[in-house]
Amino acid sequence: MIAFSPARIALYAALLLLGLAVGTAGSLVQGGWFPGGLLLALLGSGGLFYGATRATGTQLGTLVSAGGWLLAILLLNLGRPEGDGAFTAGLGPLLFMLGGMVLAVMCATLTRPAQPGD
Template sequence: MSGSGVRPARPPMAARVAAYIGLALLGVAVGAAGSLVQAAWFPLGLLLALLGAAALFYGGLRATGTQLGVVAPAAGWVAAVLLLSAGRPEGDGVFAGGLGEIVFLLGGTVLAVMCATMTRLPQPGGSSGRLGK
């Protein structure tokens, strides 16, 4: 432990809110792109779509250092995927209803939950943030 007791300064509230909104918009983009790619190039497209989602969720965690950094892009991802899977009154839809779509929906959700429940990132200066030290 360094003993200095100085914590790094947190970014202003407006910057954090902007980051979470940006992550949510990235989640919408990754969800929409993944919905199209996973069906177009079935086996590898599905893997690529899930890897993109995992990278976004974990990147949000690393960039913000909080679970909200995972929840924001995951909410955007879920919104895009659910809107694209709903279909239209004419019967058109992005998802055809096969195994790949189910794996994409459940896999992306599992990846978001896994990233959101990861342990907190270590704090600079060697402090783990535990109260019982």
């Protein structure tokens, strides 16, 4: 069972905000400098997910950061009533969305190092 202390709750809130920031930045970078921007956006997303896994030691850390990331890219993908959106049509945005989801699943299913006393 995970003990939810105020410090842990603050860590999860920070991971959610980081997920929102990385998702927003990745959405803008991947379309601006294709294909290097796509690689940079995926590396940033993977770094966030892996760092969240290591920082919390649980899968919940990865899921919270990936939830913020997914929320950001979905909101940017919806666009505005005028039809403007952050994503362009093409292979780049699709690879960013699918690649980010694959990275999140990979980081959430990593084996955890042995804990002292196990």
